[in-house]
Amino acid sequence: MSFELVIFLVTAAIALTGGVGMIVARNTVHSALFLLLNFFAIAVLFLLLHSPFLFAIQLTIYAGAIMVLFLFVVMLLGVESIEDRTKDRLAGQLWLSVVLTLILMVQAITITLLAEPVESQAHNTALLDQLADPALIGAKLFTTYLLPFQITGVILLVGIVGVVVLHQRAHLYGPLSETEREFAAQYVAERATSGQPAEPAS
Amino acid sequence: MLDLIWLIPLLPFIGFLINALYTGRIADAHARERTAGYVAVGAVGAAFIVAVLAFVQLGQLPEEARLHQVVLWTWIATGSLNVPFGLLLDPLAGVMLLLVTGVGLLIHIYSIGYMHGDKRVARYFAYLNLFITMMLFLVMGNNLLLLFLGWEGVGLCSFLLIGYWYEKRSASGAAVKAFVVNRIGDAAILLAMMAIFFYFGTLNFFTTTVNGIEYPGFIEEANRIVGVTVGIPGQTFLVGTLISLLLLIGVTGKSAQLPLFVWLPDAMAGPTPVSALIHAATMVTAGVYLIARTHTIFTPTTLAIVTWVGALTAIIAATAAIAQWDIKRVLAYSTVSQLGFMVAAAGMGIYVAAIFHLLTHGVFKALLFLGSGSVIHGTHETQDMRRMGGLREHMPTTFWTYLIGALSLAGIVPLAGFWSKDEIIAHAWKHQGDVGYLLPVFFILLFASALTAFYMGRQLALVFWGKQRDHHYHAHESPSVMTIPLIILAGLTVLAGGLNLPGSHWLTDWLHPVLHEEAAQFSIGVAVFATLLAVGSGYLGWWLYAVKFANKITVDGKDPLYHWTGDIWDSMAAAWYFDALYNRTIVPAYRSVAGFFATVFDPQGIDGIVNGVGRLFGRASNGARTLQNGFVRTYALAFFLGVVVIIGYLITAL
Amino acid sequence: MVETSYYILLSASLFTLGILGVLVRRNAIVVFMSVELMLNAANLAFVAFARQQGNIDGQVLVFFVITVAAAEVAVGLALLVTIFRNKQTADVDAISQLHG
Numbered sequence: 001m002s003f004e005l006v007i008f009l010v011t012a013a014i015a016l017t018g019g020v021g022m023i024v025a026r027n028t029v030h031s032a033l034f035l036l037l038n039f040f041a042i043a044v045l046f047l048l049l050h051s052p053f054l055f056a057i058q059l060t061i062y063a064g065a066i067m068v069l070f071l072f073v074v075m076l077l078g079v080e081s082i083e084d085r086t087k088d089r090l091a092g093q094l095w096l097s098v099v100l101t102l103i104l105m106v107q108a109i110t111i112t113l114l115a116e117p118v119e120s121q122a123h124n125t126a127l128l129d130q131l132a133d134p135a136l137i138g139a140k141l142f143t144t145y146l147l148p149f150q151i152t153g154v155i156l157l158v159g160i161v162g163v164v165v166l167h168q169r170a171h172l173y174g175p176l177s178e179t180e181r182e183f184a185a186q187y188v189a190e191r192a193t194s195g196q197p198a199e200p201a202s
Numbered sequence: 203m204l205d206l207i208w209l210i211p212l213l214p215f216i217g218f219l220i221n222a223l224y225t226g227r228i229a230d231a232h233a234r235e236r237t238a239g240y241v242a243v244g245a246v247g248a249a250f251i252v253a254v255l256a257f258v259q260l261g262q263l264p265e266e267a268r269l270h271q272v273v274l275w276t277w278i279a280t281g282s283l284n285v286p287f288g289l290l291l292d293p294l295a296g297v298m299l300l301l302v303t304g305v306g307l308l309i310h311i312y313s314i315g316y317m318h319g320d321k322r323v324a325r326y327f328a329y330l331n332l333f334i335t336m337m338l339f340l341v342m343g344n345n346l347l348l349l350f351l352g353w354e355g356v357g358l359c360s361f362l363l364i365g366y367w368y369e370k371r372s373a374s375g376a377a378v379k380a381f382v383v384n385r386i387g388d389a390a391i392l393l394a395m396m397a398i399f400f401y402f403g404t405l406n407f408f409t410t411t412v413n414g415i416e417y418p419g420f421i422e423e424a425n426r427i428v429g430v431t432v433g434i435p436g437q438t439f440l441v442g443t444l445i446s447l448l449l450l451i452g453v454t455g456k457s458a459q460l461p462l463f464v465w466l467p468d469a470m471a472g473p474t475p476v477s478a479l480i481h482a483a484t485m486v487t488a489g490v491y492l493i494a495r496t497h498t499i500f501t502p503t504t505l506a507i508v509t510w511v512g513a514l515t516a517i518i519a520a521t522a523a524i525a526q527w528d529i530k531r532v533l534a535y536s537t538v539s540q541l542g543f544m545v546a547a548a549g550m551g552i553y554v555a556a557i558f559h560l561l562t563h564g565v566f567k568a569l570l571f572l573g574s575g576s577v578i579h580g581t582h583e584t585q586d587m588r589r590m591g592g593l594r595e596h597m598p599t600t601f602w603t604y605l606i607g608a609l610s611l612a613g614i615v616p617l618a619g620f621w622s623k624d625e626i627i628a629h630a631w632k633h634q635g636d637v638g639y640l641l642p643v644f645f646i647l648l649f650a651s652a653l654t655a656f657y658m659g660r661q662l663a664l665v666f667w668g669k670q671r672d673h674h675y676h677a678h679e680s681p682s683v684m685t686i687p688l689i690i691l692a693g694l695t696v697l698a699g700g701l702n703l704p705g706s707h708w709l710t711d712w713l714h715p716v717l718h719e720e721a722a723q724f725s726i727g728v729a730v731f732a733t734l735l736a737v738g739s740g741y742l743g744w745w746l747y748a749v750k751f752a753n754k755i756t757v758d759g760k761d762p763l764y765h766w767t768g769d770i771w772d773s774m775a776a777a778w779y780f781d782a783l784y785n786r787t788i789v790p791a792y793r794s795v796a797g798f799f800a801t802v803f804d805p806q807g808i809d810g811i812v813n814g815v816g817r818l819f820g821r822a823s824n825g826a827r828t829l830q831n832g833f834v835r836t837y838a839l840a841f842f843l844g845v846v847v848i849i850g851y852l853i854t855a856l
Numbered sequence: 857m858v859e860t861s862y863y864i865l866l867s868a869s870l871f872t873l874g875i876l877g878v879l880v881r882r883n884a885i886v887v888f889m890s891v892e893l894m895l896n897a898a899n900l901a902f903v904a905f906a907r908q909q910g911n912i913d914g915q916v917l918v919f920f921v922i923t924v925a926a927a928e929v930a931v932g933l934a935l936l937v938t939i940f941r942n943k944q945t946a947d948v949d950a951i952s953q954l955h956g
Binding site (some may be wrong): 002004006008012015016019020022023028031032035038039042045046048049050051052053057058061062065066069070073074076077079088089090093094097098100101104107108109112115118120121122123124127128131136137140141143144148149152155156158159160162163166167 | 857858859860861862863864865866868869870871872873874875876877879880881882883884885886887888890892893896899900901904906907908909910911912913915916918919920922923924925926927928929930931933934935936937938940945946949
């Protein structure tokens with residue numbers, strides 16, 4: 001058993017632990033932290049797969065930005081243990097899900113075992129080391145994948161705009177503040193006394 | 203010119219379109235009426251001119267070339283069925299063409315006066331033009347299907363025009379009756395058409411060339427079915443007999459023969475010019491035309507039946523005509539009777555005589571109907587002859603023209619009716635040795651023609667002689683737009699006999715390429731006898747009602763002859779209770795079946811199926827609705843299930 | 857050297873765990889996290905295959921996935937906050953108005 005395999009097995013165990021823990025944990029904050037553990041493990045696996053660039057991105061974007069966002073929302077809304085209050089209304093959802101998941105797992109193993117062996121470059125360490133250069137990824141992004149890259153940029157822009165709009169809508173149609181209530185009541189009263197129909201001003 | 207014969211039906215059709223789509227929108231009533239009349243008369247007049255020119259050109263061709271076909275386009279082409287939309291012009295179609303457009307033109311002109319003041323006059327003229335179009339299709343169609351299109355088209359126009367005053371219940375009822383009775387005959391024609399296609403593989407009358415391909419015609423190949431039989435072992439029928447019998451049923455419907463004649467007397471509910479055009483001169487003669495056109499496939503068996511149908515119709519309708527009070531019903535039964543003469547003539551194989559009588563009858567019966575229309579018009583919508591009398595002085599033009607028509611119908615020398623009717627009766631007498639039934643047929647027809655003279659004498663006496671019995675109206679002569687057509691028709695009635703005088707027999711020669719008949723021999727003995735009989739019974743009819751019993755005729759009273767005849771008179775007045783028979787037997791059965799369909803089968807069967815299907819899907823979707831429970835996780839589960847299944851399928855394919 | 861199939865099996869296991877999380881958990885935030893887990897599993901498979909193929913396109917794809925996932929999380933969490941404001945809950949079963 002090579003050293004690399006040992007590291008893989010340990011990391012894989014940690015990743016699985018993180019995944020299981022995330023699902024099982026009652027407290028959402030704990031879930032988030034288990035997911036974080038999982039992300040770290042996957043980052044290590046990226047390193048094992050000769051892609052240091054993805055390792056870095058995984059750590060900064062996933063483990064950094066996204067997880068922070070999750071934790072921020074959890075803490076903001078205070079929904080740490082929402083499921084503890086009510087019973088699951090969907091009878092059979094749990095065991096059906098488990099059965100289907102197991103079937104899927106069996107299918108995955110079957111496919112892996114049945115797959116015909118193909119010529120692998122995994123042993124070609126020299127090539128892999130050469131490919132590990134982030135500059136190559138950059139070159140690909142701006143040549144072959146230029147259009148997807150642009151689209152990704154647009155998606156991010158849409159995401160930003162979407163978030164802002166959602167926030168705006170929540171503000172617009174949320175409950176009226178006390179000042180707004182008073183203003184509306186005053187407006188209707190004025191209209192009623194002047195004999196004009198109480199139409200909202202455009 | 204002969205290649206332009208498609209103009210003949212097209213021109214009335216254009217008139218129809220203008221009157222149907224444009225004229226009705228003119229706001230001013232006078233302008234509307236004038237426009238409608240001018241357009242309709244102009245369209246038919248133009249068609250008449252084209253028809254005359256085409257007729258003349260046809261006459262200039264050598265005799266064996268007098269068959270001109272113009273294929274406008276391929277109408278139906280499916281599999282082996284190829285029906286061109288083609289028009290044909292041959293001597294037979296030619297004379298019919300002149301009758302339809304010529305008499306039609308006069309009746310159109312007359313209609314301007316008769317329909318003056320009617321509020322739906324644009325519609326009237328549109329229908330009339332459409333009728334002319336359809337009648338021309340019927341006459342000029344070069345295949346049975348186009349003939350059938352015209353056949354149905356004239357039926358439709360007949361329906362529309364009988365029910366023209368649809369506010370009157372009797373008019374709309376008569377229209378429906380005419381339509382339903384005609385359907386029986388039409389169904390038989392359809393069957394005959396299918397049989398002809400089955401045995402001949404074509405519906406064309408004559409060999410037609412379409413796009414360089416020759417299609418045969420069944421008229422010329424009629425001997426292909428000679429001796430061909432169909433049926434179960436032990437009981438077989440000649441195919442020719444079956445087809446021609448089916449055609450005969452169609453003829454009895456359209457030409458008002460026994461047993462389907464009951465619709466024609468009721469059809470008098472329509473405007474009188476319509477009665478003249480459709481129910482006397484043209485449409486009802488379509489059956490005779492059909493027999494003459496397809497005469498090659500008629501077998502001796504069928505011809506015997508045709509003869510008997512015609513003869514019996516002639517006598518039954520003639521007796522019924524004696525006992526009518528309505529001026530138009532007399533003429534209606536007279537028409538049925540004369541159609542019986544034509545059909546009997548066709549049955550005896552003298553198609554020229556049938557066509558000759560068709561032409562002369564078309565002229566003088568149109569004259570009589572228009573004359574009766576003039577009387578009705580001049581007496582302020584009076585139709586009951588008991589309320590008339592003495593109109594000779596008030597309506598001189600109408601009287602004289604009517605007299606000529608009546609004498610012609612009665613068969614008085616030298617008017618047209620004498621020559622054509624005599625040809626039929628004389629043939630039956632001279633060929634009595636050929637087939638056994640010709641002698642009884644001769645006597646029946648002779649008696650019928652004597653009755654014809656009698657009821658015309660009666661009608662003349664009742665309408666024009668004596669004193670006016672009802673003084674609620676002031677009788678006056680009709681305007682010249684109505685009397686001029688009468689005068690023209692009267693002149694034609696005098697002259698039309700010349701078409702086929704015994705010495706010259708022009709019509710026989712003219713129709714020879716189509717009907718291949720030799721000129722009939724004139725029998726002076728029969729002619730003299732028949733004339734004496736007609737004069738005698740006509741004078742008797744006139745004398746009884748104008749002199750002998752003139753004072754016994756009262757408004758709403760009984761007929762003087764009723765005193766001696768009693769129930770027989772009642773039976774004659776009811777046309778031997780054919781209507782009652784149908785009302786007691788077929789109509790109730792039909793009604794109960796229709797009632798069953800209307801009240802049980804339709805609401806419970808058809809609607810039940812439709813509503814049931816609707817309800818089924820309503821229930822099913824109610825059930826399916828609960829699948830959509832709103833829980834995202836359920837949707838995800840279903841989605842996941844699908845993924846698992848698809849991956850499973852892919853694994854098996856691995 | 858670790859066989860590619862090991863990575864694939866690990867990826868499959870993580871993906872399955874993610875599905876289970878989506879189907880079983882009712883807390884919308886945990887559901888979201890499960891989706892992220894599935895995305896990561898897919899990323900892992902991408903990189904493993906890229907190594908086997910000896911090219912870099914798999915890694916580029918992972919880059920895209922991560923980027924889009926970031927946008928998705930941002931929008932998704934914003935939606936969640938909006939829903940929470942109206943419903944005072946983050947239970948996905950509470951948002952079941954769209955039923956037939």
